[in-house]
Amino acid sequence: xxxxxxxxxxxxxxxxxxxxxxxxxxxxxxxxxxxxxxxxxxxxxxxxxxxxxxxxxxxxxxxxxxxxxxxxxxxxxxxxxxxxxxxxxxxxxxxxxxxxxxxxxxxxxxxxxxxxxxxxxxxxxxxxxxxxxxxxxxxxxxxxxxxxxxxxxxxxxxxxx
Amino acid sequence: xxxxxxxxxxxxxxxxxxxxxxxxxxxxxxxxxxxxxxxxxxxxxxxxxxxxxxxxxxxxxxxxxxxxxxxxxxxxxxxxxxxxxxxxxxxxxxxxxxxxxxxxxxxxxxxxxxxxxxxxxxxxxxxxxxxxxxxxxxxxxxxxxxxxxxxxxxxxxxxxxxxxxxxxxxxxxxxxxxxxxxxxxxxxxxxxxxxxxxxxxxxxxxxxxxxxxxxxxxxxxxxxxxxxxxxxxxxxxxxxxxxxxxxxxxxxxxxxxxxxxxxxxxxxxxxxxxxxxxxxxxxxxxxxxxxxxxxxxxxxxxxxxxxxxxxxxxxxxxxxxxxxxxxxxxxxxxxxxxxxxxxxxxxxxxxxxxxxxxxxxxxxxxxxxxxxxxxxxxxxxxxxxxxxxxxxxxxxxxxxxxxxxxxxxxxxxxxxxxx
Numbered sequence: 001x002x003x004x005x006x007x008x009x010x011x012x013x014x015x016x017x018x019x020x021x022x023x024x025x026x027x028x029x030x031x032x033x034x035x036x037x038x039x040x041x042x043x044x045x046x047x048x049x050x051x052x053x054x055x056x057x058x059x060x061x062x063x064x065x066x067x068x069x070x071x072x073x074x075x076x077x078x079x080x081x082x083x084x085x086x087x088x089x090x091x092x093x094x095x096x097x098x099x100x101x102x103x104x105x106x107x108x109x110x111x112x113x114x115x116x117x118x119x120x121x122x123x124x125x126x127x128x129x130x131x132x133x134x135x136x137x138x139x140x141x142x143x144x145x146x147x148x149x150x151x152x153x154x155x156x157x158x159x160x161x
Numbered sequence: 162x163x164x165x166x167x168x169x170x171x172x173x174x175x176x177x178x179x180x181x182x183x184x185x186x187x188x189x190x191x192x193x194x195x196x197x198x199x200x201x202x203x204x205x206x207x208x209x210x211x212x213x214x215x216x217x218x219x220x221x222x223x224x225x226x227x228x229x230x231x232x233x234x235x236x237x238x239x240x241x242x243x244x245x246x247x248x249x250x251x252x253x254x255x256x257x258x259x260x261x262x263x264x265x266x267x268x269x270x271x272x273x274x275x276x277x278x279x280x281x282x283x284x285x286x287x288x289x290x291x292x293x294x295x296x297x298x299x300x301x302x303x304x305x306x307x308x309x310x311x312x313x314x315x316x317x318x319x320x321x322x323x324x325x326x327x328x329x330x331x332x333x334x335x336x337x338x339x340x341x342x343x344x345x346x347x348x349x350x351x352x353x354x355x356x357x358x359x360x361x362x363x364x365x366x367x368x369x370x371x372x373x374x375x376x377x378x379x380x381x382x383x384x385x386x387x388x389x390x391x392x393x394x395x396x397x398x399x400x401x402x403x404x405x406x407x408x409x410x411x412x413x414x415x416x417x418x419x420x421x422x423x424x425x426x427x428x429x430x431x432x433x434x435x436x437x438x439x440x441x442x443x444x445x446x447x448x449x450x451x452x453x454x455x456x457x458x459x460x461x462x463x464x465x466x467x468x469x470x471x472x473x474x475x476x477x478x479x480x481x482x483x484x485x486x487x488x489x490x491x492x493x494x495x496x497x498x499x500x501x502x503x504x505x506x507x508x509x510x511x512x513x514x515x516x517x518x519x520x521x522x523x524x525x526x527x528x529x530x531x532x533x534x535x536x537x538x539x540x541x542x543x544x545x546x547x548x549x550x551x552x553x554x555x556x557x558x559x560x561x562x563x564x565x566x567x568x569x570x571x572x573x574x575x576x577x578x579x580x
Contacts, residue, residue, distance in 0.1 A: 019320075019322045021236070021279075021362055022344075024343060024344035025342055025362075026344065027344035028324070028326070028341065028342075028344060029325060031327070032325055063327075063344070063345070067326075067346075068286075068328030069287075069327040070327055081287075084493075084496075085447070085497060086248055086443070086479055086490060087248065087405040087411075089489055089493055090405075090406045090485055090489075123248065123330070124447075126246070126254050126288065128249050128250075128479075129403070129404070130411075131405055135287065138289050138290045139290065140290075
């Protein structure tokens with residue numbers, strides 16, 4: 001998988017590396033590039049990045065495990081990050097997270113059987129004026145209600161499968 | 162007169178585009194400064210304005226800039242802290258999405274004052290879409306000749322790079338941010354040396370919050386005296402308050418420092434919805450100690466809140482109503498800090514996870530008479546015993562919740578079993 005995409009990724013990675021006086025500083029942005037392309041960061045990808053930046057693979061592994069947004073296994077086609085922090089909790093987030101879970105037949109941390117959705121209960125997303133809020137992939141959705149969740153997830157094919 | 166600075170023009174259509182920003186007088190302050198002021202004069206004006214850092218610690222920005230050695234044979238860096246992770250805080254997101262060029266102008270002025278030619282905006286990973294829009298604004302500034310080589314046609318060069326984080330609250334701590342930018346896990350560094358002398362890539366570095374930098378163009382445009390008039394003696398300017406929780410009108414409110422918490426909640430954020438009563442308020446983000454409903458006649462500035470036993474922090478106000486069990490606040494707080502401890506210092510790594518385990522067990526209905534004391538002792542064991550401020554950030558709010566709401570929390574606790 002990595003050798004196939006490396007031509008494209010390599011070009012982008014080299015452009016990123018040029019922005020920093022030390023190439024290791026490009027590690028985080030390059031890991032983002034890879035995850036965007038491949039859906040997760042595999043051991044093979046870790047070795048590839050390590051070779052590119054001239055560091056040990058373990059230095060890449062510790063980044064992938066330290067930072068919450070990196071994944072070592074592929075997620076569902078869409079990742080739902082539902083905020084479970086205080087401002088959203090005050091506006092009913094726990095019930096809504098349960099509702100989403102029941103709708104998709106999964107608990108937070110799991111992926112639906114059809115592979116369409118991964119549900120995560122996460123810490124503050126910095127969107128507290130729109131509480132309760134969640135992100136689906138890169139997009140924010142706020143002032144959530146059960147109806148709004150039905151519309152959003154229904155539009156993305158939840159329950160079709 | 163409109164006393165707002167950072168949020169002024171926010172109602173304008175397409176302010177995020179460089180054209181609208183320029184039409185409102187944008188980039189004039191930076192252009193004038195680069196053509197007609199010495200760097201030391203810019204620094205002097207910011208110091209005189211007594212602008213205290215808007216990230217949480219409240220350290221005077223001009224003094225921080227002054228710590229950077231004037232002449233060294235190493236490059237100097239400016240890191241913009243846009244890793245807005247303190248729960249309840251969303252003002253930097255608002256600044257960057259509504260008026261990104263105000264931040265970029267602040268970066269130009271700060272870089273010029275300190276002698277920086279390379280700046281990195283470290284933005285939290287969850288703001289990925291926003292980071293893309295910020296990059297668009299940066300590109301517009303390059304194309305206009307406001308960034309890159311010969312900024313505004315002068316001899317000054319400046320590069321700005323947007324750097325996306327990947328989900329770690331700790332990277333809002335300035336030395337953890339530097340580690341992360343260098344391609345390492347965000348483990349805070351031991352200080353000294355301070356970043357002003359040994360920072361990014363071992364070079365002198367200034368780290369400023371987004372809101373701090375967004376004030377700089379206004380200080381240069383209107384002068385330090387004007388800025389001081391907006392705030393308090395020794396504490397210039399306005400503050401962006403992020404108000405959330407159980408209020409009618411959650412949002413970002415720019416108000417003079419020293420505005421009372423009661424005024425903020427009831428006059429600006431519309432008070433609580435019908436039928437709800439105020440129980441408590443977290444005044445400065447989740448890591449600030451909680452205030453009870455009887456303690457809201459406090460002025461919202463660094464010193465007044467410190468006197469009240471809390472802190473202004475990131476000025477994120479979370480309003481809690483009487484129907485919310487205080488246990489929910491304890492649980493959210495305990496869960497958050499256990500998740501976000503970087504694991505470097507034992508008291509924080511173990512303390513936060515012990516507290517979370519106890520609170521989790523309590524929430525499952527298994528409560529012991531000694532639970533609150535055990536939590537308190539774990540929290541006290543973290544306080545002041547960690548490399549970075551996170552030990553205190555986790556301990557102090559938990560201790561405050563327990564001490565102020567002991568009666569409610571103790572209900573349902575069974576007597577300690579005999580051992």
